[in-house]
Amino acid sequence: MKPLVRLFPLALLPLLALLLARPALAEILTVAAASDLKFAMAEVVEQFRTDRPKDRIDVIYGSSGKFFTQIANGAPFDMYFSADIAYPRQLEKQGLTSGTVRPYAFGRIVLWSLDPELAATPMKELPWAPLRRFAIANPRHAPYGMRAQEALEDQGVWAALQPRLVLGENIAHTAQFIDSGAAEAGIVALALVLSPTLKDKGAWTLIPAGWHAPLEQGFVITARAADNALAAAFADYMTSEAARVIMRRYGFVLPGEEK
Amino acid sequence: MSGADWLALITTLQLSAVTTVVLLLLGTPLAWWLARTRRRLAVAVEAVVALPLVLPPTVLGFYMLVALGPHGPIGGVLQALGLHHLAFTFTGLVLASTLYSLPFMVQPLKDAFAAVGPRMLDAAATLRAGPWDRFFHVVVPLARRGFLTAITLTFAHTVGEFGVVLMVGGNIPGETRVLSIAIYDHAEAMDYASAHLLAGGLLVASFLMLFTVYLLNRRYALVHV
Numbered sequence: 001m002k003p004l005v006r007l008f009p010l011a012l013l014p015l016l017a018l019l020l021a022r023p024a025l026a027e028i029l030t031v032a033a034a035s036d037l038k039f040a041m042a043e044v045v046e047q048f049r050t051d052r053p054k055d056r057i058d059v060i061y062g063s064s065g066k067f068f069t070q071i072a073n074g075a076p077f078d079m080y081f082s083a084d085i086a087y088p089r090q091l092e093k094q095g096l097t098s099g100t101v102r103p104y105a106f107g108r109i110v111l112w113s114l115d116p117e118l119a120a121t122p123m124k125e126l127p128w129a130p131l132r133r134f135a136i137a138n139p140r141h142a143p144y145g146m147r148a149q150e151a152l153e154d155q156g157v158w159a160a161l162q163p164r165l166v167l168g169e170n171i172a173h174t175a176q177f178i179d180s181g182a183a184e185a186g187i188v189a190l191a192l193v194l195s196p197t198l199k200d201k202g203a204w205t206l207i208p209a210g211w212h213a214p215l216e217q218g219f220v221i222t223a224r225a226a227d228n229a230l231a232a233a234f235a236d237y238m239t240s241e242a243a244r245v246i247m248r249r250y251g252f253v254l255p256g257e258e259k
Numbered sequence: 260m261s262g263a264d265w266l267a268l269i270t271t272l273q274l275s276a277v278t279t280v281v282l283l284l285l286g287t288p289l290a291w292w293l294a295r296t297r298r299r300l301a302v303a304v305e306a307v308v309a310l311p312l313v314l315p316p317t318v319l320g321f322y323m324l325v326a327l328g329p330h331g332p333i334g335g336v337l338q339a340l341g342l343h344h345l346a347f348t349f350t351g352l353v354l355a356s357t358l359y360s361l362p363f364m365v366q367p368l369k370d371a372f373a374a375v376g377p378r379m380l381d382a383a384a385t386l387r388a389g390p391w392d393r394f395f396h397v398v399v400p401l402a403r404r405g406f407l408t409a410i411t412l413t414f415a416h417t418v419g420e421f422g423v424v425l426m427v428g429g430n431i432p433g434e435t436r437v438l439s440i441a442i443y444d445h446a447e448a449m450d451y452a453s454a455h456l457l458a459g460g461l462l463v464a465s466f467l468m469l470f471t472v473y474l475l476n477r478r479y480a481l482v483h484v
Contacts, residue, residue: 065447133347138430140448166347166429177429181329182346 029230030076031059032067034083034217035172036107036144039195040250041081044243048234055230063170065141071096071222078225079234083107083171083189084143085218098226104238105252107215109147112178112193113185114202121185123151123207127160135177135186138167143215145171148187150212178202190251214258264457266433267441274349274437275417278356282364282413285357290368291394309362316359320426323355327427347429352437355423363412371405372398404476411472415465 033041038061045057064082071077071091081104082088088101113119113131121129136152137145145167152158166183168174175192177183179201193204219238225231237243244254260268289308293301311319327334327345333354334344345351375398383393399406421439428435430444438457445454 063447065449069447069449132343133429135429138444138447140444166431168429169425180324180346182324182327182334182344183429 027055027230029055029057029078029225029228029234031057031079031081031234032071032075032077033059033061033081034064034067034143035061035170036083036189036191037061037081038172038192039197040191040247040252043246044238047242047246048237057230057234061170061172063137063142065143066170076224077222078228078231079219079221081217081219082143083215083217084146085216088218088220091220091222096223097220098223099221099235101218101220102235102239103216103218103255105217105247105254106209106258107144107147107217108190108209108251108253109144109151109187109207109212109215110190110193110204111185111207112175112188112202112204114178114181115184116203118185119203119205123155123211124157126152126155126157126185129185131184132164133166133177133183134161134164135166135168135174135183135188137171137174137188138169142168142170142174143217144174144187144189147212147215151187151207154211194249194251217252260456261453263432263436264441264453267436267438267457270349270433270435271418271437271439274352274356274420275414277353278360278417279364279410279414281353281357282360283410286361286364286368286409286413290365291372291398293365294369294372308365311359312362316420316422317426319355319359320423323351323358323423324427327351327354346427347431347435349434351427352424352435355427356417356420359420359423360413360416363416364409367405367409367412368402371402371408374405375401407475408472411468415468418461418465 031041037059041059041061045059049055049057060077064084064087067075067077067080067082068087068091071080072094080088080091085101085103088097091097092101111119111121111123118129118131126134136148137143139145139149149158152161166177166186168177171189171192174186175188175198178186178188179198187207190204190206192198219235221228221231221235247254289304293305293308324346325331327348329335329338329344329346331344334346338344345354379397379401380393383397388396419439420437421443424435424437424440425443428437428440430436430440436444438461442454442457442461445451445457
């Protein structure tokens with residue numbers, strides 16, 4: 001027993017070596033991105049990296065509200081792509097960013113269902129549609145959920161749908177509820193139903209932009225990445241035509257192109 | 260505390276109570292069997308029972324969502340029978356919690372049953388006590404510490420359930436929105452005052468539950484034969 005106990009600290013050495021062997025921070029970019037970007041961002045990153053294969057870009061997807069809280073509490077993200085520009089603006093006000101907030105897209109929402117008939121239901125008639133569960137993202141912290149709520153309120157069916165709502169943690173989680181068939185229909189991001197993974201599943205109807213406040217999306221470089229050259233390069237790339245082409249393909253309306 | 264938070268508290272207590280009762284009924288015979296059998300199969304069963312201790316709750320939650328949904332083995336059969344699948348339902352959560360809290364019921368009971376030993380039972384048998392009589396009048400009183408620990412740990416562990424509900428849940432008031440989800444929700448929405456209220460309350464309540472168990476365990480220990 002005794003000799004084993006004495007040997008124990010030795011077991012920690014490889015661990016320590018692993019920790020020290022991590023590459024210097026400046027070559028890595030850690031990005032927190034809203035879930036609606038899940039597929040579009042992957043393409044943008046892939047294209048950005050064709051000229052610089054050695055750089056490492058890690059993108060973590062989740063609800064914009066969650067990332068806001070995490071960054072405000074010191075989470076190690078270099079860039080923050082929010083689905084609601086209000087969140088990064090608030091970080092900027094708190095002095096947690098480097099440089100200003102840049103708008104990158106306007107998102108759109110769709111009524112989506114695996115059952116094409118349900119997907120074609122006019123929103124006003126949803127309370128009478130044959131569905132047990134209707135999925136939206138959590139309106140308390142997911143921008144797409146907030147806009148879904150606004151659209152349902154605009155059409156006067158928010159209260160009637162209450163008992164049937166299921167709330168996803170973010171818009172990708174919400175899409176998963178519908179994709180699994182557990183919720184018969186719901187409101188998700190246009191960018192998701194246009195993705196290769198979901199585009200052949202069920203059907204969707206675009207929800208008029210006038211039924212909700214605009215989903216203006218913005219990104220920002222955080223204070224900790226002030227000296228990260230990769231962050232600055234990626235920020236410029238995001239506003240380049242190459243990135244805009246990809247974003248357009250995922251149904252995003254781009255700044256300067258909104259009607 | 261808001262009305263929604265009260266509802267989350269009630270849902271949590273209901274879920275924990277139902278799960279504890281279900282596990283008491285299922286876990287007692289299972290623990291008894293595990294404590295007495297010499298079959299090799301028991302080792303595998305014990306390993307399966309202990310799985311929730313080491314697996315991330317999201318693993319369980321993921322498989323429960325798949326199994327309970329309309330295309331899964333459980334939900335699919337229910338749909339075929341003309342019933343509804345169990346994703347996003349209280350019943351679904353009870354099923355998930357039963358698996359999730361299984362080791363917390365079975366392990367203390369198994370240890371307690373093993374500690375009873377065969378001598379008392381043999382003595383009771385010579386006095387013509389039948390198997391049920393022996394179990395309820397000899398084993399149960401002697402294993403009461405095990406029962407107390409098992410019931411409390413199962414209840415408390417289910418109250419603390421989070422990952423499983425997050426995966427299967429859908430955050431539905433009165434159905435799947437339990438306290439841990441409500442706390443997460445408040446924190447995400449930056450409503451720290453509400454989050455503190457629920458989180459602090461849960462912390463104190465959990466401590467009191469465990470404190471009571473350990474206190475009673477000591478008391479019983481003093482008069483233990």
